[in-house]
Amino acid sequence: MPARTLIDRRDEFQRALAAWYRQHARRLPWREAPSLYKTVVSEFMLQQTQVRTVLPYFARWLDALPDFSALAAAPEARVLKLWEGLGYYSRARNLHRLARAVVALPAPPRTPEAWRELPGIGPYTAAAITSISFGAPAACVDGNVVRILARLTADSTGFRDSASASKAFAALAAALLPPKNPGDHNQAMMELGATVCFRQNPACTVCPVLDFCAARLTGAPEDFPKLAPKKIEQRAVTRVWCEHGGRLLLHRAASHARRLADLHELPEPAALGLEADALAADGSTLLATGKRGITRYQITEKIHAARLTPALQRRIAAEPDSLRWIPLDQLDTVTLSGPHRRWVTEILAKRKKTEPSAASRGSAP
DNA sequence: AAGTCGGGGAG
DNA sequence: CTCCCAGACTT
Structure with a gap:
């Protein structure tokens, strides 16, 4: 004993x-x-x-x-x-x-x-x-x-x-x-x-x-x-990188949302009235692929660039609480999920390195 | 009792 | 890559 x-x-x-x-x-x-x-x-x-x-x-x-x-x-x-x-x-x-x-x-x-x-x-x-x-x-x-x-x-x-x-x-x-x-x-x-x-x-x-x-x-x-070991489930998610006039489109989860309440992330196609398949088929640039894990989920997220179409513009105007344009130089003022903070930072840093002029466009003297 | 929380770090 | 971690809440 x-x-x-x-x-x-x-x-x-x-x-x-x-x-x-x-x-x-x-x-x-x-x-x-x-x-x-x-x-x-x-x-x-x-x-x-x-x-x-x-x-x-x-x-x-x-x-x-x-x-x-x-x-x-x-x-x-x-x-x-x-x-x-x-x-x-x-x-x-x-x-x-x-x-x-x-x-x-x-x-x-x-x-x-x-x-x-x-x-x-x-x-x-x-x-x-x-x-x-x-x-x-x-x-x-x-x-x-x-x-x-x-x-x-x-x-x-x-x-x-x-x-x-x-x-x-x-x-x-x-x-x-x-x-x-x-x-x-x-x-x-x-x-x-x-x-x-x-x-x-x-x-x-x-x-x-x-x-x-x-x-x-x-x-x-x-x-x-x-x-008992827990079994991991794989999931795949598409995210949209939509940028216009020096601002980035982010999705903010509702205050009563079950996950990430009040936090920002890059929007999923569905939140924009887009089809994930159509986005990929459209030949849009794959900017980055990220992985995140939470409890039993291993999630792969592919971030695609999307152009701002009139239809998308209307959708954004109709959802001002959840779809928000954030100026690139003010991204620090909003709260992102950890992975999305990292990926957004990486994408911007990579672009700044390859196209220094693009990053300073609009803010140059 | 089981599923969910949408994490992060070290080995 | 994998595994673990000063748990709590919802259904």
Whole structure:
């Protein structure tokens, strides 16, 4: 019974982990002069996103919106712009709504249950925020913790997804949580997962809790946890590059759209009343091919140039909210999805290199 | 319970 | 290329 052994040696395990964490904790910006606001912002950004990716966004965000009041008072366009490229944009919208809810309260909630009522707060984030900021006895169960607990106990259960795995390890995580400094314990567990107990090639030789690990005895710690692989689906999308008078045509998703609400992307043919096939058959120039991935989709996007016809012009005039002409020198003022920001930048840079005169047309003295 | 969010980075 | 990641929300 590895699980029983681990719980029996709980105090010893906690001490070994805590001693390691004191010595090896990374210096991260949300750990310097920690505050509730920094903790909340970092936890939102870190949902499904690695520390390395978050770092520049976090710095920029704190600089622009230093506290709940500033965030609550900010227009949503500014919030989205600061989130541009980080992905999963509902996180930004939820964080914004959360800030407005928090400043409307006499004081921020202090329990996981109360935080769960706020937008964007699930079991993990509620436990992280309240244990770190208020010392609440709530155990975090994220991907790191699942991996560590599955290995400590050599649990060979086949989980269909990460949600069910988290649920399965919630009780053990709670049993291992010390009453003192639960926030540090939670962070130590995740730190161990991120810097030692890697998904592949775990650094067992430097693990502070190797002595408690049942998977080590099996000789194949990377076999745990057993998670069902997800199958990838390929998709193909055509995009339209329509430029006229130094302006680029972009499509803005509606505020209530399920995806990319209020964000801009290069329009799909359908949004312009065009047929994708006709566009390609028309012999229009293929400007670029890009790939993007999201969850189980691998999407290939072909960006075709299209001329501004009278019919297209009418269509654009009829949809002023979603089809917008953005001057090329003002593209920075709108928020694009990460991939489209990249591709638009690349296309413009390439053209500027091959035809320097075209890029400066109209703005030359 | 399953599907979706239209991501990004490192190996 | 592939795989993983400090999850939450909707249906």
